[in-house]
Amino acid sequence: MALIKLDDLTVRYTQGRFNKKVIYALKGVDLEINSGETVSVIGESGAGKTTLARVLVALEKPTGGTYLYKDKDVWKDKGARKEVRREVQYIYQDPISALNPSKTIRESISYPVKKHLKLKGDELYGKVVELVKAVGLDPSLVDRYPNQLSGGQLQRVNIARAISVNPKVLIADEPVTMLDASYRVGIIDLLVKLKKEMDMTLVLITHDLAIAKYLNYKSEGVKGVVIYGGRVVEEGKIDDIIQNPLHPYSKFLVGSYIDINYEAAEAEDRGVQEPKEAVIPNQGCPFSVKCPYAVDKCKKGFPNYTVNRDRKVACYLYG
Numbered sequence: 001m002a003l004i005k006l007d008d009l010t011v012r013y014t015q016g017r018f019n020k021k022v023i024y025a026l027k028g029v030d031l032e033i034n035s036g037e038t039v040s041v042i043g044e045s046g047a048g049k050t051t052l053a054r055v056l057v058a059l060e061k062p063t064g065g066t067y068l069y070k071d072k073d074v075w076k077d078k079g080a081r082k083e084v085r086r087e088v089q090y091i092y093q094d095p096i097s098a099l100n101p102s103k104t105i106r107e108s109i110s111y112p113v114k115k116h117l118k119l120k121g122d123e124l125y126g127k128v129v130e131l132v133k134a135v136g137l138d139p140s141l142v143d144r145y146p147n148q149l150s151g152g153q154l155q156r157v158n159i160a161r162a163i164s165v166n167p168k169v170l171i172a173d174e175p176v177t178m179l180d181a182s183y184r185v186g187i188i189d190l191l192v193k194l195k196k197e198m199d200m201t202l203v204l205i206t207h208d209l210a211i212a213k214y215l216n217y218k219s220e221g222v223k224g225v226v227i228y229g230g231r232v233v234e235e236g237k238i239d240d241i242i243q244n245p246l247h248p249y250s251k252f253l254v255g256s257y258i259d260i261n262y263e264a265a266e267a268e269d270r271g272v273q274e275p276k277e278a279v280i281p282n283q284g285c286p287f288s289v290k291c292p293y294a295v296d297k298c299k300k301g302f303p304n305y306t307v308n309r310d311r312k313v314a315c316y317l318y319g
């Protein structure tokens, strides 16, 4: 039994006069996450990453499909929803806005500990110190305010808050994007260490293939999930996806990474043109407007997944 199972999950928004503009932040997402797994969700801005994170922590109610947590329907079973909100913890992209500026670090960490573990007095303080140490901070920082800490230290405080309730799953939504490069590796190292020590499941959401690669280097058997335009376009071992991307979007993503690092051939050379505006069609494959291999049927319907061992791809090139 998968710990988390999303089945044909959709999050649809409407905008504009008479709600005429329809946006699918997620569309028909099937995803299974097993207990103890490390998962990298990779996709560019607007792909639906934050929406997926919000769905996983039950902050966002899907407009279609189901979210099963330990086989229980999170939106039909209030108990399951409560379980998710405690056991699946969210680490936000922006470490500053995730904390109340008028509360000391001790107060911010104490809040979930008091609420969920019902500790007070010396026991509460002891737990706060234990958590602060677990995330590699000096306990002398606890009486400071958020504006007196660096971005890296603040993200560690957020991680301390997240682990304070002994979660089963950590959802880290672009946890290092807003940090100086010098802090990034330390935060990923910390997440990997805590995942192992606390026997958790880790889902790292990123637009940056370099971060996904680093996570893979530090962990074993990381599952990669590539999303584009609200769709899972490819899934498999991240190693396999990087070495041999199958979906044209994954190829583009991996190719772009090489461009940045080795100044290799430009995007045009592979026939991939950046449209002036990222237009995501609601019908067919969301990548069809950019894809150099797109044929008529790509614009009409989203292909079924082709599954080969632990690799899954949604593209007519493969079936």
Ligand SMILES: Nc1ncnc2c1ncn2[C@@H]1O[C@H](COP(=O)(O)OP(=O)(O)OP(=O)(O)O)[C@@H](O)[C@H]1O
Pocket: 013, 014, 015, 023, 024, 025, 043, 044, 045, 046, 047, 048, 049, 050, 051, 052
């Ligand atoms: N509340 C909302 N109302 C309307 N559209 C929304 C809403 N939230 C998200 N969207 C749209 O859904 C799509 C996916 O958004 P989401 O924030 O999940 O993407 P993302 O991959 O996290 O991107 P970014 O990294 O830029 O935040 C985008 O087109 C976004 O504009």
